[in-house]
Amino acid sequence: MPKIPLPVAARLPLYYEYVLDIEKSGIASVSSNMIAGHLGFTPSTIRQDMMSLGRLDSSASGYSISSLKAALEELLGISRGANMALVGIGSLGLALAHSRLFMEKNFILRALFDKRSDIIGSVIDGIPVYPMDAMTEVILSERITIGIISTPPSSAQDVADALATSNIRGIWNFTPVALKVPGHVRVENVNVLPSLFKLSLLMKSDEKD
Amino acid sequence: MPKIPLPVAARLPLYYEYVLDIEKSGIASVSSNMIAGHLGFTPSTIRQDMMSLGRLDSSASGYSISSLKAALEELLGISRGANMALVGIGSLGLALAHSRLFMEKNFILRALFDKRSDIIGSVIDGIPVYPMDAMTEVILSERITIGIISTPPSSAQDVADALATSNIRGIWNFTPVALKVPGHVRVENVNVLPSLFKLSLLMKSDEKD
DNA sequence: TAGATTGTTAATCGATTAACAATC
DNA sequence: TAGATTGTTAATCGATTAACAATC
Numbered sequence: 001m002p003k004i005p006l007p008v009a010a011r012l013p014l015y016y017e018y019v020l021d022i023e024k025s026g027i028a029s030v031s032s033n034m035i036a037g038h039l040g041f042t043p044s045t046i047r048q049d050m051m052s053l054g055r056l057d058s059s060a061s062g063y064s065i066s067s068l069k070a071a072l073e074e075l076l077g078i079s080r081g082a083n084m085a086l087v088g089i090g091s092l093g094l095a096l097a098h099s100r101l102f103m104e105k106n107f108i109l110r111a112l113f114d115k116r117s118d119i120i121g122s123v124i125d126g127i128p129v130y131p132m133d134a135m136t137e138v139i140l141s142e143r144i145t146i147g148i149i150s151t152p153p154s155s156a157q158d159v160a161d162a163l164a165t166s167n168i169r170g171i172w173n174f175t176p177v178a179l180k181v182p183g184h185v186r187v188e189n190v191n192v193l194p195s196l197f198k199l200s201l202l203m204k205s206d207e208k209d
Numbered sequence: 210m211p212k213i214p215l216p217v218a219a220r221l222p223l224y225y226e227y228v229l230d231i232e233k234s235g236i237a238s239v240s241s242n243m244i245a246g247h248l249g250f251t252p253s254t255i256r257q258d259m260m261s262l263g264r265l266d267s268s269a270s271g272y273s274i275s276s277l278k279a280a281l282e283e284l285l286g287i288s289r290g291a292n293m294a295l296v297g298i299g300s301l302g303l304a305l306a307h308s309r310l311f312m313e314k315n316f317i318l319r320a321l322f323d324k325r326s327d328i329i330g331s332v333i334d335g336i337p338v339y340p341m342d343a344m345t346e347v348i349l350s351e352r353i354t355i356g357i358i359s360t361p362p363s364s365a366q367d368v369a370d371a372l373a374t375s376n377i378r379g380i381w382n383f384t385p386v387a388l389k390v391p392g393h394v395r396v397e398n399v400n401v402l403p404s405l406f407k408l409s410l411l412m413k414s415d416e417k418d
Numbered sequence: 419t420a421g422a423t424t425g426t427t428a429a430t431c432g433a434t435t436a437a438c439a440a441t442c
Numbered sequence: 443t444a445g446a447t448t449g450t451t452a453a454t455c456g457a458t459t460a461a462c463a464a465t466c
Contacts, residue, residue: 007457009410013403017385031423044459047424060422060466077409091307095300101385102405146408170412172405176226176310186415188408192399194222196311196381199355199397200286201218203379206395216433240447253435256448269442269446 004075008049014039015049016072023065031062081106083144084172087113087159088151089129092174096150097124110142136166146170153177160187213284217258223248224258225281232274240271290315292353293381296322296368297360298338301383305359306333319351345375354378362386369396 004012018038022030032046050056050063053071057064073079084102086093089112097112112129114120120131130138138144147163149156149171156175163171163185170186173179179187213221227247231239241255259265259272262280266273282288293311295302298321306321321338323329329340339347347353356372358365358380365386372380372394379395382388388396 003414004410005457009407010403013400013406033423042459043423044461045457047426048458051425058424058466060424062423075410076406077413082409091300091304095304098300101402105402105405107405107409145412169415170408172408184415186408186411188404188411190401190404191222193310193314194219195397195399196314196316197222197285198218199379199381199395200291200316201213201284202395202397203291203354204286205212206378206393214433242447251435252447253437254433256450257434260449267442267448269448271447 004052008052011039011041011049012072012076015068016076016078019065019069019072023069027065029059029062029064030068034062076105077107078105081108082146083108083110083142084146084148085109085111085113085135085139085142085144085168086148086150087132087135087163088149088155089114089116089119089124090150090152093148093150094124096148096174097127107146109148110144111138113138132162135162139163139166139168144168146172148172148174149179150174160185213261217261220248220250220258221281221285224277225285225287228274228278228281232278236274238268238271238273239277243271285314286316287314290317291355292317292319292351293355293357294318294320294322294344294348294351294353294377295357295359296341296344296372297358297364298323298325298328298333299359299361302357302359303333305357305383306336316355318357319353320347322347341371344371348372348375348377355381357381357383358388359383369394 015035018035019030032043032050035041035046036043053068053075056071057067070079084107086096086109089097093112097109103109109127112124112127113132113135114129115132119129122129145168147168147170149159151159153175156173156177157179160171160173160179160181164181168185170188171179171181173187173189176191181187224244227244228239241252241259244250244255245252262277262284265280266276279288293316295305295318298306302321306318312318318336321333321336322341322344323338324341328338331338354377356377356379358368360368362384365382365384366388369380369382369388369390373390377394379397380388380390382396382398385400390396
């Protein structure tokens with residue numbers, strides 16, 4: 001199994017979006033030069049990255065779109081997909097539940113959990129809302145491998161503990177809490193504040209021009 | 210003006226959260242060793258980064274919390290803050306409008322824009338909803354420098370054009386569209402899908418253990 | 419074949435880490 | 443002073459870029 005360096009892994013989603021784009025236009029292959037020009041890297045970087053992807057069909061007209069797409073879908077987990085559960089139906093949780101973004105990539109939201117009894121038993125966008133204590137059972141029966149945490153920060157660790165107990169394999173954490181989890185659970189944190197700070201930093205550097 | 214390398218800039222928000230944490234506990238200074246231990250870097254990296262921040266008060270017990278906090282608030286734009294406008298009140302826009310996350314950091318949402326006439330004129334969480342054609346006027350009168358785009362992808366470029374015309378200085382883009390903007394406008398994109406792919410990649414690497 | 423592009427090795431660049439004298 | 447930590451220079455590491463022979 002090829003071990004993908006982190007800087008390369010960060011570029012894979014960009015490659016994938018680009019591949020989908022040009023696939024639509026009916027072109028059958030793409031060169032490192034074209035990718036580099038479009039995404040703002042050097043052709044050298046692209047070629048080095050392509051080597052990390054394993055064997056691709058390539059020729060003097062570049063890499064075949066179909067083999068590139070297949071390799072990326074395999075690596076990014078799109079080809080196999082995953083079942084997900086979301087815990088905490090606040091305004092962020094609702095926005096995530098409504099989003100078609102991951103659904104389109106085969107990451108399917110199968111279950112919602114909340115502690116508010118007035119919404120338990122209801123169905124949001126086709127997804128049932130369960131009580132918190134049904135977590136272990138539902139995660140098992142729906143073969144859920146990823147848990148999304150969008151609760152208030154104060155409940156985040158408790159929810160992470162419950163998910164870990166339910167044998168979840170990955171946690172997508174939308175709270176600003178540094179979760180403690182057992183070794184078999186992977187955590188990926190989503191934090192938008194650093195991105196706003198970066199924008200602020202960029203704008204500031206414009207000022208003295 | 211110190212030019213901050215990107216890898217350093219990416220760590221600044223982490224330092225800031227940590228500084229707020231220990232400030233609460235009443236401790237007056239922190240060593241590179243403590244920061245490194247808590248955030249998972251080496252003390253060397255921390256000290257190099259501190260040098261990028263400019264002159265800090267330091268001693269044999271470490272860096273003074275107050276000078277470190279002040280330097281970070283200055284660099285991250287927290288001390289001066291900014292006024293923001295949000296365009297596109299879907300479920301994501303609502304979640305952002307409800308969030309206290311940036312408000313606490315002096316990034317204040319002053320205006321919401323949408324094209325749906327049934328909500329124009331209403332007030333959401335204390336923030337007025339304006340029609341799209343009031344954009345230039347409101348951005349000027351409220352001294353707004355950052356525009357948030359949370360519309361459907363199909364409208365994103367039109368909104369970016371309108372914001373640029375209104376002399377906005379930064380765009381915080383929550384759509385997956387690669388926006389084209391004039392040189393005086395900075396764009397920062399927020400994309401959660403790469404983060405989900407990264408989680409998927411991590412989980413996959415667990416599998417063959 | 420001729421032209422273009424890959425695959426791969428070597429060179430460069432920049433970031434991280436180590437080491438230690440200077441400072442508090 | 444003695445102990446601890448910074449500030450800074452040098453060494454290491456890894457990622458990006460350049461170069462070019464091999465391939466289509």
